[in-house]
Amino acid sequence: MSQLVDLVIFGGTGDLSTRKLLPALYQLHRHGLAERLGRIIATGRGEIDSAAFREEAHGNLRHYLADHHWDEAIWTRFRDSLHYVKVDADHDEDYTSLAACLDEDSAPIRLYYLATLPSLYGTICQHLERAGAVNDKSRVVMEKPIGHDLKSCQAINEEVATVFAEESTFRIDHYLGKETVQNLLAVRFGNPLLHPVWKNTFVDNVQITVAEEIGVEGRGSYYAKTGALRDMVQNHLLQVLSIVAMEPPASLDASDIRDEKVKVLRCLQPITASNVKDCTVRGIYAAGAVGGEAVKGFLEEAEYKDAEGTETFVAIKATINNWRWAGVPFYLRTGKRLSRRYSEIVIEFKKQPFSLFANDPNELTNKLVIRLQPDETITMHTLNKKPGLTRNLRLQPVELHLTDDRSDKDDSYDAYERLLLDAINGDQTLFMRRDEVETAWRWIDTIIEAWEETGMAVKSYNSGTMGPNASTALTARDDRSWYE
Ligand SMILES: NC(=O)c1ccc[n+]([C@@H]2O[C@H](COP(=O)([O-])OP(=O)(O)OC[C@H]3O[C@@H](n4cnc5c(N)ncnc54)[C@H](OP(=O)(O)O)[C@@H]3O)[C@@H](O)[C@H]2O)c1
Missing domain, CATH: 3.40.50.720 (NAD(P)-binding Rossmann-like Domain)
Known part of the structure; x- marks a missing residue:
């Protein structure tokens, strides 16, 4: 019992x-x-x-x-x-x-x-x-948040550690409780078909988007001191990135999975003053319309007039320096007051070296799209022949849905339900270990220092768009584009 x-x-x-x-x-x-x-x-x-x-x-x-x-x-x-x-x-x-x-x-x-x-x-x-x-x-x-930089995070962890051992400490990131994040592990490591292509020889780029329609709402004063990089990238986006990029763990035990996740974070190439302008974009929402309703800009809210240095949007081109991912950009972006609310991971595979078909070559890619919200789905975007009698063979997109349609969606459980149950049962797999959180802060701190050193501007974007134009330019410079 x-x-x-x-x-x-x-x-x-x-x-x-x-x-x-x-x-x-x-x-x-x-x-x-x-x-x-x-x-x-x-x-x-x-x-x-x-x-x-x-x-x-x-x-x-x-x-x-x-x-x-x-x-x-x-x-x-x-x-x-x-x-x-x-x-x-x-x-x-x-x-x-x-x-x-x-x-x-x-x-x-x-x-x-x-x-x-x-x-x-x-x-x-x-x-x-x-x-x-x-x-x-x-x-x-x-x-979360466990601190606002590495130093404050270490101080909190240190104080808590004087009372609770690491094996008794559960750091929540509710993204890890989402069914689809766990399904990602299952799809990645359960399908022999995917194993050989999950690396730089076949993957062209990875995109992780967490887009919100809401503004800072009642969290404005907290947000003005925090910004999107600390509030979202340090935890949710880096956690998702580490699961996408990790090596197969020795087992599904908490320590084996977390060992592999932290290795990915350690391989993130630091973004410093020398490359911060090429690798990051900061934005702040101005007035606009979201969901058909006119909304104010962040700085127009009387109490946040001094927050002009705070980013409500950030886009990053991250590089993972290891054998599996060298040369594959990981594009991350998150922001408030964007055109729609969704969170998604896109693994875009490389194009054929030569196209036999009448399509624009840019149409001829395979993508694995993992949607975390509002709905939780995994879809493989493939191609087949467009039906018809024309001489020039054309391809058309076909979606293979990897989500279990039989599950009663209405009765699916919330991430917090899963995480509370795991904490009650003492299972740490879906919680962040101390070294993971601190390694993530170390990478984030370097970006913030680089922003300060270079005085990098926060660019305005209209509410209801997908962020500043500079975000489009971030991928366009590499001859790529965000998957919308
Ligand atoms: N809200 C979210 O969706 C969300 C999401 C992710 C993470 N978090 C994190 O979760 C934590 C709580 O967020 P929240 O939004 O629930 O904050 P909140 O609505 O401001 O509630 C704060 C809670 O802390 C209690 N409290 C404040 N000062 C206290 C003190 N000196 N001694 C004892 N209790 C005290 C308050 O109780 P009384 O006022 O009754 O004293 C209240 O229950 C924060 O760390 C936040 O960053 C929140």
Whole structure:
């Protein structure tokens, strides 16, 4: 019989907890996957009791869950597992009250989820230890961002490591919880057909796009100090890149997969003052129209007038210096207020050395397109004969869909549901190891230093477009184009 896990959420009243964590935990109950989950103890600074918290949670869940996912019997079970304890991160006595609520006999494992300000992560862990609330079975989950550069990331990791061993530390990147990211591993390493072509002799370029329609919304003051490179590339895009580019792991165990991912990050060629203008583009959204609605530019929002040095868009040509990928550009781009919301990986294969067909040679490519959102699909773009009696043979595109259409899409699980379940079960495979996060920051820091050293401009782009013209030029200089 597996041991029960009590989950304590720091930041239990916050946006992440309300929109993502509590709905995902409810879904674990609904999907019958919560047998190891004991109590859920949300914390915050407010002087409320568990009854008030449950009432609030009820309203939020009704709002964020689809109506047909609502089940009174499941809610009743879920509600009974919900508790609230007031904890101000700096108040010793609050941790004593929290520790008093935890019962090692009924739930030997404690999972502490840090969904609050990263500057509080170290303090919280140290207070928990002083209050006797950490044992050798306790685990901690850390939300991004872990720092804003390598130094601050190392400081947070160091503080947390004084209390929790690396084997008990789970750093979340919710992109890794997406079904398609795991499917990418399955498709890559499960199909003998793909194995020989997954390298520079056959792959022409790789593109990773994470495009958002929304602007900075309520996160403007955080965003003004952060920018797209730190907010998105350091974690989501580099995580996806490392999975696309990694060598076959020795096994599917967490440490074997993470060993291979970190090797890719170590092989990223530094982007310095000498090449930063050729390899990166920074943009900031101006007014425009998204989804048919007029929207303001970032700097037009009164409170962010000073943010003109902040990029809301970044495009990068990354180079991986190893035998498999030498010579293959990895084009990365992410931005806000772009023309549509989608995340996609495109592996574009090399063209035939000589074309026998009447088509424009640029049409004659194979691509593997892995869509992460809004829908999760994997499609191989191939070519066959255009039907007809004409003498000149022409080819037409044909899509081979590698996604399981039989799965009940409506009941697919959210990335947070998967990651919470893995953390409850102690499986670290889909979480970032310390060296991965720090290696990613090292590469990002060099780009930021190069931007500062060269005074690289942030170019304006109209909301509702796919970023500044310089982004088109980034690929066009190599005789390539973004796959739209
Ligand atoms: N929101 C998202 O979609 C999202 C996505 C990815 C990562 N994250 C990360 O997740 C974390 C939380 O984000 P959020 O958007 O949920 O923030 P938020 O809405 O501002 O909530 C912050 C939470 O932290 C608590 N808190 C703040 N100061 C505290 C203190 N001194 N002592 C104890 N509790 C304190 C707040 O509780 P009270 O106000 O009740 O005291 C609240 O529950 C951040 O690190 C963020 O970067 C968020």
